[in-house]
Amino acid sequence: MMTQNNDTNAFLETFTKCDIFTPHVVSKQMADKLQKHGTLLEPSVGTGNLLKHITITDYEKVDVFDIKKEYLDQCPRHPKINKYLVDFLKYETAEKYDNIILNPPYIKIQDLPSHYIAFIKEKWPILSDGNIDIYYAFLFKCLELLKDDGVMVAITPNSYLHNKSALKFRKYLLEKKWIQEIIDFEDKHVFQDAAVYCCITVFTKNDKPVLIYNGVAIDYNAIHNPSNKLNLIHYADSSEKVILKNICKIYNGIATLRDAVYIHDIKLYDEPCWKLLKTSTSHKYCIYPYKDDGVIIDETTFKTANPNTYNYLVDKKTVLAERDRGNKTYVTWYAYGRSQSIKVSKKEKVIYIPTLINPNDLKYTIEEPKLHSGCLCIEPSDTNDIPRIIECIKKNTDYLFKNSSKKNNGWINLSTTLLYELCL
Secondary structure (H helix, E strand, O other): OEEOOOOOHHHHHOOHHHOOOOOHHHHHHHHOOOOOOOEEEEOOOOOOHHHOOOOHHHOOEEEEEEOOHHHHHHOOOOOOEEEEEOOHHHOOOOOOEEEEEEOOOOOEHHHOOHHHHHHHHHHOHHHOOOOOEHHHHHHHHHHHHEEEEEEEEEEEEHHHHOOHHHHHHHHHHHHHOOEEEEEEEEEEEOOOOOOOEEEEEEEOOOOOOEEEEOOEEEEHHHHOOOOOOOOOOOOOOOOOOOEHHHOEEEEOOOOOOOHHHHEEOOOOOOOOOEEEEEOOOOEEEEEOOEOOOOOEOOHHHHHHHOHHHHHHHHHOHHHHHOHHHHOOOOOOOOOOOOOOOOOOOOOOOEEEEEOEEOOOOOOOEEEOOOEEOOEEEEEEOOHHHHHHHHHHHHHOHHHHHHHOEEOHHHOEEOOHHHHHOOEO
16 A cells, blocks of 8 residues: 655545545446456545445556545455555546546535645646535546546536636536536435535547547537637527626625624614614614725724623624634724625615525515625516516526536525526
8 A cells, every 4th residue: 555644635534524425336337437458447446335336357457546544444355456545636647538437526615724725736736726625636646647538427516516616617528528427316315415416527538529428428619609608518608698797786795704703683782883784584683884985894893882782792702713724914803704786775675585585486585775695685686676686597597507506495595696697
């Protein structure tokens, strides 16, 4: 067993939430997509579930990687299996493989140490934007190691098919035409212990006119239409059509990064900084340390006008300092974690729709503008367009469902980017 003597593995070993092992039925489905000859790579082998339906003797050699010795020790023993106790992403190799199979770890970038984030972004600049997941890096490196006539089979969250953070990666895959087939489990849970929705993707580097999505051939030229900038499969041709973005603006809610400090069912103190807050299901109150134009109120003025609230926030100062792992400097210590939506719309009426919705039972309200959290504020350019906007969203619920991040019981997370591209 080859090992790597450095300290970079220690923090990754603590991420037990990424230890999601592939069910046998899925392992077999993936193994059946591989070629039965040449070399084989498994870069995040875990306990070896993906190897259980692979005939090792079909291959010249099988290289498996993991950072946890206890997992590698549980993997099958065979003269053709070479085990590497190393961080695959940092392991330098120029070897190319005929076959690659993987269920990469799922760790969001915000859960990674800053030096590891910097490493990923420097190594793969295409992954430098947005809230990426570490599995993107695994896919990218494996594609680099795949031979031109090789086959790579991966099971990952299906969010990469439509997430904005994966846009550059999707564009790269589309331009290369490297996706041969996608088996999308959509809103079905594959992993018993993880609330993640998955797909199997088969990658090949040969030129191809179509990719297969759940048994249906999709023309690459249609997917790569300039108007289809959001997702890989369920695309809507919005070229030369009026889209929602033409008649409204959509705002995410405030982001305090410590809602338990700022947001309450009632006013804790009868002081001017307490403002009515629209939430996904009701109304609450929040501490609002800003002027109407979104500029932070200076500390002396805030303390004078809101003495009890100020003392309350002082008691929470340590908690507030923990936001962004203490790595970000805010305009002042009691400012919200993000500056989004700190100014209230000046329109007479706006639409509020929860960010987490049941597409079969769309809830929304039309009311006077106010601060909001846990919902989107849709501000029409013309108030008379409100019925038109609502009708547009209702008629596109199937499209929204197919292209949004899934939650339990078929609920979805709404994206402002996705809503903007809906055709009227």
